[in-house]
Amino acid sequence: MKLFVEVNSKESLQSLLTSNASILVIGLEGFSGERLYSVSFDELENVIQSIHHHHKQVCLLFPYIVLQTQFQHYTSQLTTLTSMNIDFIACGDVGLGYFLRMNNTNSKLIYMNETMIANPFDAQTFLESGYDLITPAMDITYDKKLSFAQKMPSQTLFQICGTHLISTSKRPLLSAYYDVIKTPNASKHVKLREHNREQSYFGLEDDQGFHVFHEQLLVLDHPTFLACDYGYLSSLFVPVEETLHWINLIKSNEFTIENVMKSSSFSAYSGLEETDKGLEAGT
């Protein structure tokens, strides 16, 4: 399995360069917020060279939608990406993926959206539209993910371990709230907990808006997932030492939810068991 591993800081990049990760995932300033270690267009070439120098591949991740005016503002820079030696570009916006494909990008394209591909038919349609890999929806049940992995082990990119995004808003919801309660400089990295529930969630506000992440690690340790060609490790909020530990567990065939938990301060789960409540009048 080739492992995509998110880089979440310049320091963690140094650690991951000497790890067993296959592909390092970085972001681009103006598009990726604080989701990952994000570099400027000017820095990108050097960072790519540095990663390649360590015999690893690069994935540039654009996790959010790109508005028309933002696209127009950056069009010339985005065009330069198509001729750069970027191994993979992961897009959360179909327009960006279409743009890169129509400009004959050298990079393999990944459609990476946490919700939109919840069945193999949509997956196939995206693959036929020029994408090389797709990420199945995070919220489908474990069994449905297994079915996906069995049907298309070479074309799906599952998150094998890590925290994961569960909602994203363009609005600066924390700043807005802090203005109302008159504490404008309070932290933009928070935990949220609904009054009547135990489960907490991570909240993060950056220049792309406000994003909520699951506080538990999602761990897919079934051999079927680990037999796929590619796997993804999401490291936001996670110390790099822990990410390195996951990589070693996978590479030594010891990746189980129990082993992940042994050295983690996080709790873990293997995905939703059902999502069909309240759908009686639906499908």
Added chain:
Amino acid sequence: MSVELLAPAGDLLRLKVAFDFGADAVFIGGKAFSLRARASNFTINDIAQGVKIAHERGKKLFVTVNIIPHEDNFEGIEAYLTQLNDIGVDAVIVASIAMGRISKRVAPNMEVHISTQVSAANEHALHFYISLGFDRVVLARECTLEDVRSLVESQIIPIEVFIHGGMCVNVSGRCTLSNHMSLRDANRGGCAQTCRWRYDVRDLMSGQILSKPDLSFTMSSKDLNATPHLKALLEMNVASLKIEGRMKSEYYVASVVNAYRHFMDHHEILDEENQIAQTLYELSKAASRDTFDGFYEKLPHSNSILYGVNGAGVNQDFVGVVRKIDLKTQRMWIEVRNVFQVGDTLEVFGPYHENRQWLVQDMRNEENSELPRAYQPMSLVSLPLITPIEIDEFIRKVTL
């Protein structure tokens, strides 16, 4: 080409009301494959009747097939889309590109509109969807007026934008808060609106509580009301202006459609400032939540969130519908919806005349006995005729 006013309907009654009050097209959900699982939703026979009502008036009917489907949800989709095509549905609104392509294959004459659930926000996304053979894109609600103008001017594909109704606080289609917190799939019609719940906020590093106990953090969005930008949207010639709310009442549908229809029909001749004020006033009579003007002008901030408010209010001002006019006795018969009484000032509104107000001085029941107070829903009461008046016009109480 004139701009379409597109309204929601949860059942045939509301569909008819939407058309009567000025919608050019109505969108509805079927019993399957549609978000808003808790809306009444239409059987195939209902949809066929809806098509008939629409086409008799020279108007259109769209059906939402806008879940983000799982594999098992595809069962029966081809037959369903074929049925919709056969009964004359003008378009389906899809979020799944696979379902959209199936529709194009089995029902090539029925348009496919790509839902706001996919968050199309740039011209390259529009190119992608037209490359799949789709006919219209409903833009992401995060688009600014400048984004919309640029996308309309690109003339890649007809553009539909939201102008009124409930707003997801998160990017539509990319929120699974409900899935994780209530096991109800937001993208298959089960959204529990967990964004509107109240949350404690703690600093991630120190654990210090940052939220206030008397004013919790929430992600509860105000509703959209794009009236201040309506003239601009009309002048840039978007294909369609959409009102959200398939679960809203007949009164809501009537009031909102009526207000926007009036604006659209008069924006070239009336003073814009007055027209905006008048439309906002009319819309306020049907408001269930506070509103804001969306992303059109600037990035929404605290003015877009409902802090310290529980849910949406129920509007009690709607008191009845005109059902009969008796010229001989010079009385009109009102089907009661909410309580009103002698001494109240009422207002009648409809698509054909300006609003009219009057004081209730005499009210009678079906036995022609004097009635001081009308309180039984769906009962008929008579009032002295006012003119002009039309069957099916709506009556509301005026709060002075």
